[in-house]
Amino acid sequence: MTEKPQPPAIEARHLVKRYKHKTAVDGISLRVARGETFGILGTNGAGKTTTVEMIAGLRKPTEGSVRILGLDPFTERAKVRQILGVQLQGAYLHGSLTARELVDLYRGFYPDPLDADEALTMVELTDKARTKFDDLSGGQMQRLSIALALIGRPQVVILDELTTGLDPRARRRVWATIESLSEQTVILISHAMDEVERLCDRVALIDAGRVLAHGTPGQLREQAGAVTLEDAFVALTGKDIQGDEEED
Numbered sequence: 001m002t003e004k005p006q007p008p009a010i011e012a013r014h015l016v017k018r019y020k021h022k023t024a025v026d027g028i029s030l031r032v033a034r035g036e037t038f039g040i041l042g043t044n045g046a047g048k049t050t051t052v053e054m055i056a057g058l059r060k061p062t063e064g065s066v067r068i069l070g071l072d073p074f075t076e077r078a079k080v081r082q083i084l085g086v087q088l089q090g091a092y093l094h095g096s097l098t099a100r101e102l103v104d105l106y107r108g109f110y111p112d113p114l115d116a117d118e119a120l121t122m123v124e125l126t127d128k129a130r131t132k133f134d135d136l137s138g139g140q141m142q143r144l145s146i147a148l149a150l151i152g153r154p155q156v157v158i159l160d161e162l163t164t165g166l167d168p169r170a171r172r173r174v175w176a177t178i179e180s181l182s183e184q185t186v187i188l189i190s191h192a193m194d195e196v197e198r199l200c201d202r203v204a205l206i207d208a209g210r211v212l213a214h215g216t217p218g219q220l221r222e223q224a225g226a227v228t229l230e231d232a233f234v235a236l237t238g239k240d241i242q243g244d245e246e247e248d
């Protein structure tokens with residue numbers, strides 16, 4: 001008997017999210033292989049966060065289905081929580097707990113978490129271990145939320161705006177951390193082309209709730225006849241990556 005093929009890390013089929021006056025996601029399908037680092041690029045309001053929130057089981061799709069390593073994030077929530085790490089924009093963390101207390105709290109959710117000191121060192125927050133979350137700078141909060149997303153050694157990690165607001169040194173440190181995750185599957189939402197070029201094996205360009213193009217950064221440049229990924233983005237979407245949010 002032949003062995004059953006293993007399911008991909010992520011299989012999202014025809015995801016649609018409709019609000020009363022807005023279709024935020026309009027039929028997005030994505031397949032991400034195990035171990036891949038997959039980038040999602042798009043202008044503000046393109047539907048990136050809504051897409052990954054549906055993938056993570058945090059927002060119910062109007063239509064479509066998601067499987068993470070073959071599991072349904074809605075009906076198999078407890079199992080998915082053990083294999084998925086999520087860092088979302090503006091995630092709420094208990095502000096009166098210190099960095100170390102938050103690390104300890106999150107460690108308790110997983111069977112084989114990273115060592116607490118290792119987690120703080122990974123994002124260079126060792127000297128902030130006793131600082132309350134509310135008293136951290138924006139960049140430090142972000143670095144802590146990255147450490148918390150990785151603390152359970154998740155097989156799949158979703159990172160939204162990984163290094164937005166970080167200084168150049170902190171960005172490089174975070175990149176090195178992501179590059180060290182060779183076994184894990186990473187979904188990365190980003191506006192930063194240098195970050196996507198450096199980290200992502202494949203990229204989906206999203207605009208107005210749809211995938212406009214996908215492929216390796218090199219394939220996207222080639223498809224658009226562009227020298228840089230940023231030029232490819234502008235050519236394929238007709239928009240500037242830093243452009244204003246679309247009107248509803």
Ligand SMILES: Nc1ncnc2c1ncn2[C@@H]1O[C@H](COP(=O)(O)OP(=O)(O)OP(=O)(O)O)[C@@H](O)[C@H]1O
Binds near residue numbers: 047
């Ligand atoms: N709860 C909601 N109700 C109505 N519309 C919403 C809701 N959440 C998001 N939207 C709209 O859906 C669209 C997609 O939003 P989303 O946050 O997914 O975009 P994004 O690509 O992540 O943008 P950004 O880069 O600014 O984070 C936007 O036009 C947004 O205003």
